[in-house]
Amino acid sequence: MSLLDLAPVVPVVVIDDVETAVPLARALVAGGLPVIEVTLRTAAALESIARIAAEVPGAVIGAGTIRSAADIAAAVGAGSKFLVSPGTTPALAEALLGSGVPFLPGAATASEVMALAERGLKELKFFPAEAAGGLPYLKSLAGPLPDVRFCPTGGIKPATAPDYLALPNVGCVGGTWLTPADALATGDWARVEKLAAEAAALRP
Numbered sequence: 127m128s129l130l131d132l133a134p135v136v137p138v139v140v141i142d143d144v145e146t147a148v149p150l151a152r153a154l155v156a157g158g159l160p161v162i163e164v165t166l167r168t169a170a171a172l173e174s175i176a177r178i179a180a181e182v183p184g185a186v187i188g189a190g191t192i193r194s195a196a197d198i199a200a201a202v203g204a205g206s207k208f209l210v211s212p213g214t215t216p217a218l219a220e221a222l223l224g225s226g227v228p229f230l231p232g233a234a235t236a237s238e239v240m241a242l243a244e245r246g247l248k249e250l251k252f253f254p255a256e257a258a259g260g261l262p263y264l265k266s267l268a269g270p271l272p273d274v275r276f277c278p279t280g281g282i283k284p285a286t287a288p289d290y291l292a293l294p295n296v297g298c299v300g301g302t303w304l305t306p307a308d309a310l311a312t313g314d315w316a317r318v319e320k321l322a323a324e325a326a327a328l329r330p
């Protein structure tokens with residue numbers, strides 16, 4: 127099954143304290159969102175991915191902010207089951223194709239989408255979704271490029287997620303709203319689970 131169809135919302139998580147990784151992943155899975163993207167933006171990211179991979183069997187754990195072949199090696203080595211990049215250079219596309227795991231390469235323009243589609247890559251992250259044109263932009267791409275599907279991410283909120291999910295070329299959306307920094311800091315896993323449950327219900 128495609129990465130885009132596993133869950134309506136992919137939580138994008140920035141983890142500063144590795145001790146929060148497992149409880150937050152458990153809360154997301156309990157709420158009904160098994161696909162979790164940990165951004166490689168913090169020192170705790172790789173160890174967090176490793177712990178979630180080892181200790182949260184219901185999670186499909188992946189790495190975001192992939193920018194290089196070295197990032198791919200580190201992320202896959204830590205146990206990432208999928209990879210996500212904010213944008214895609216030709217070299218990064220090559221490295222992702224050789225990674226051995228599913229991935230969502232980032233794209234934001236018709237030309238970038240077409241360059242990836244030429245290589246057979248037709249399931250992409252649309253980033254930064256809101257800033258790059260949001261709903262009208264994705265609707266416009268669906269006309270000439272109907273065979274390409276997206277996980278828009280960047281600026282998407284609970285109120286706007288349903289409109290994105292209603293588009294024919296959107297499989298899921300990504301966002302950080304499921305794991306607010308203050309909830310992570312205070313260990314408010316019940317709040318994370320509730321936010322996840324509300325998001326999971328966006329596509330019954």
Ligand SMILES: O=C(O)C(=O)C[C@H](O)[C@H](O)COP(=O)(O)O
Binds near residue numbers: 210282303
């Ligand atoms: O680090 C990355 O490569 C990313 O994944 C960027 C994130 O997708 C956005 O930062 C989403 O953040 P929100 O706009 O708060 O939902």
